[in-house]
Amino acid sequence: MPKPSAMKRDHFSSGLGAFAATLGSAVGLGNIWKFPYLTGSNGGAAFVLTYLLSVALVGLPVLAAELLIGRRTRLNAVHAYGTVVKGQKTWALIGWAGMISALLIMAFYTDVAGWVFAYVFKAGAAALGGPGLGPDTFSALAGGTWEPLAWQAGVLVLASGIIAFGVSRGIERATKTLMPILLVLLVVCDIRALTLPGAFAGVDFLFRPDFGKISASVLLAALGLSFFKLSLGMGTMTTYGSYLPDTARIAPTAARVALADTLVSLLAGLAIFPAVFAFGGQPAGGPGLLFNTIPLIFSKMAGGPVFTTLFFILAAVATIGAMVSLLEVPVAWLVEKGKMRRPVAACLTGGAMYALGILATLSQGRVLGDVKVLGKNFFDLFDFASSNVLLPLGGIAIALVAGWLLARKDFEAELGKGYGKRPWHTAVLSAFLRFVTPVLVLAILLNGFGVLRL
Ligand code: PHE
Numbered sequence: 001m002p003k004p005s006a007m008k009r010d011h012f013s014s015g016l017g018a019f020a021a022t023l024g025s026a027v028g029l030g031n032i033w034k035f036p037y038l039t040g041s042n043g044g045a046a047f048v049l050t051y052l053l054s055v056a057l058v059g060l061p062v063l064a065a066e067l068l069i070g071r072r073t074r075l076n077a078v079h080a081y082g083t084v085v086k087g088q089k090t091w092a093l094i095g096w097a098g099m100i101s102a103l104l105i106m107a108f109y110t111d112v113a114g115w116v117f118a119y120v121f122k123a124g125a126a127a128l129g130g131p132g133l134g135p136d137t138f139s140a141l142a143g144g145t146w147e148p149l150a151w152q153a154g155v156l157v158l159a160s161g162i163i164a165f166g167v168s169r170g171i172e173r174a175t176k177t178l179m180p181i182l183l184v185l186l187v188v189c190d191i192r193a194l195t196l197p198g199a200f201a202g203v204d205f206l207f208r209p210d211f212g213k214i215s216a217s218v219l220l221a222a223l224g225l226s227f228f229k230l231s232l233g234m235g236t237m238t239t240y241g242s243y244l245p246d247t248a249r250i251a252p253t254a255a256r257v258a259l260a261d262t263l264v265s266l267l268a269g270l271a272i273f274p275a276v277f278a279f280g281g282q283p284a285g286g287p288g289l290l291f292n293t294i295p296l297i298f299s300k301m302a303g304g305p306v307f308t309t310l311f312f313i314l315a316a317v318a319t320i321g322a323m324v325s326l327l328e329v330p331v332a333w334l335v336e337k338g339k340m341r342r343p344v345a346a347c348l349t350g351g352a353m354y355a356l357g358i359l360a361t362l363s364q365g366r367v368l369g370d371v372k373v374l375g376k377n378f379f380d381l382f383d384f385a386s387s388n389v390l391l392p393l394g395g396i397a398i399a400l401v402a403g404w405l406l407a408r409k410d411f412e413a414e415l416g417k418g419y420g421k422r423p424w425h426t427a428v429l430s431a432f433l434r435f436v437t438p439v440l441v442l443a444i445l446l447n448g449f450g451v452l453r454l
Pocket of ligand 1: 025026027028029030031105227228229230231232236322323325326
């Protein structure tokens with residue numbers, strides 16, 4: 001393999017561009033669709049609290065470790081882990097498992113993203129005087145055959161098209177423009193929801209914890225969400241780290257991304273739950289929460305259809321950076337290993353994801369709705385196997401590699417870039433990666449699977 005320095009690689013053009021792209025990968029359906037529905041069905045504030053702890057104690061250290069390993073090696077995920085510990089090629093497994101996770105996640109992610117894009121048009125049509133969005137709209141869409149498959153194909157073509165343009169022109173430019181639009185739209189929705197009479201019950205639901213609600217499955221769900229949310233445990237952030245300029249400081253970049261991403265989730269929660277409670281809706285609405293409740297709730301307000309359309313435009317915008325980063329893991333490998341051209345690699349990866357995605361999409365309807373593997377349909381199986389199993393396992397391995405196996409001088413050199421002397425957090429991060437993070441993840445996994453009773 002050529003030395004990293006001998007390879008001409010594309011990269012993010014500046015620290016800000018790298019931050020925007022990394023945040024663009026983190027922010028997505030996880031904030032707007034998954035965080036609210038998991039919060040709603042796992043008891044509200046108690047889940048939010050465990051999630052926040054998981055981001056701080058597990059997510060943040062793993063994010064820093066991934067960016068660090070990525071920039072140290074400047075390679076795709078498979079080669080990064082295969083070379084980062086001298087003489088131990090087996091860690092390339094982290095990258096291979098990551099590719100499987102990327103395929104599994106994209107299979108259901110593009111299904112949900114397809115619903116979101118469909119809702120932009122359906123809500124837009126309603127705002128222009130067409131038929132309104134009723135409770136049947138979602139079940140007809142998600143449970144259909146050709147319609148969801150067509151939307152899914154559409155979003156995959158869009159994401160693969162962006163990826164084909166490359167790192168700084170494609171990923172960075174797209175996310176730099178999209179992120180600010182997203183924030184503005186979210187704040188508009190928040191103001192609308194929070195000024196409703198009775199909105200406070202939703203704020204209460206989000207922030208006043210009932211500790212009795214914390215259980216093994218709530219812990220596992222919160223842990224899984226923190227990996228999914230920050231795009232961790234599968235090499236996405238390692239790949240993005242490999243494009244990080246040397247001027248970017250690893251720890252502050254990771255901290256800012258984790259903080260901003262969490263803020264977006266909370267802003268999404270603050271748009272959804274006050275409205276749910278103000279109109280007497282059901283917080284535990286499951287994966288359909290976003291699609292069933294938002295139009296219903298906004299339809300009872302002045303200017304409702306316009307707000308509904310805005311909300312789904314916002315969600316659609318958020319899916320793009322995340323999908324692009326999921327595609328980038330296999331694409332970077334195909335380009336560097338297979339010497340493939342980016343557009344070809346993007347088409348190939350998109351095609352493989354569509355093949356698996358068809359299974360996820362059809363498992364929501366009549367065609368494959370009855371097929372269960374381990375008691376779950378394909379959609380739920382892909383989601384559970386990635387977020388709650390593969391990503392946490394990847395996280396443990398990454399923490400071990402960065403904390404125990406990586407040469408100390410490499411670890412310190414990467415963390416110290418951009419600083420005059422060794423920054424204070426070097427020892428803290430190292431202690432977390434060695435002891436706190438892997439032990440916590442392992443305990444929650446074993447507890448969640450009933451192997452251990454905490
Ligand atoms: N973080 C993205 C989201 O919240 C999903 C994602 C997971 C992206 C894993 C890349 C890798 O929507």
